[in-house]
Amino acid sequence: MSQFIILIQGDANRWKTMSAQERDEIDTAHREFWQKAGDAVVASGELQGPETAVTVRRGDDGQPVAVDGPFTEAKEVVGGFYVIDVADREAAVALAAGLAEARHDHSGVQVQPLVDHSAG
Secondary structure, three states, X not given: XXXXXXXXXXXXHHHXXXXXXXXXXXXXXXXXXXXXXXXHEEEEEEOOOHHHOEEEEEOOOOOEEEEEOOOOOOOEEEEEEEEEEEOOHHHXXXXXXXXXXXXXXXXXXXXXXXXXXXXO
């Protein structure tokens, strides 16, 4: 088995203005994801908006400093995630493809394997 992170990305402003029908479609797809994935889900969560984020990075004096926001150049932000433990990449992609965010024009779903540090 291998662990993968599924990052749900999208336009935060668009998420705030979604219709009830769009929100219901997304919620339904997440319930279906859980039913299909079952015990393969190791962790999951929906993130609060990017305006609540804090980024910690090196300050001018070399010490870590906290600044508001993710400050990414991209229009899309991460809105949620799943960590799953499945047989292979194809299984991870198949699960991710069932999420409504993979079908909407303002979002996407990234699937990436996690590095296993336990063998060292």
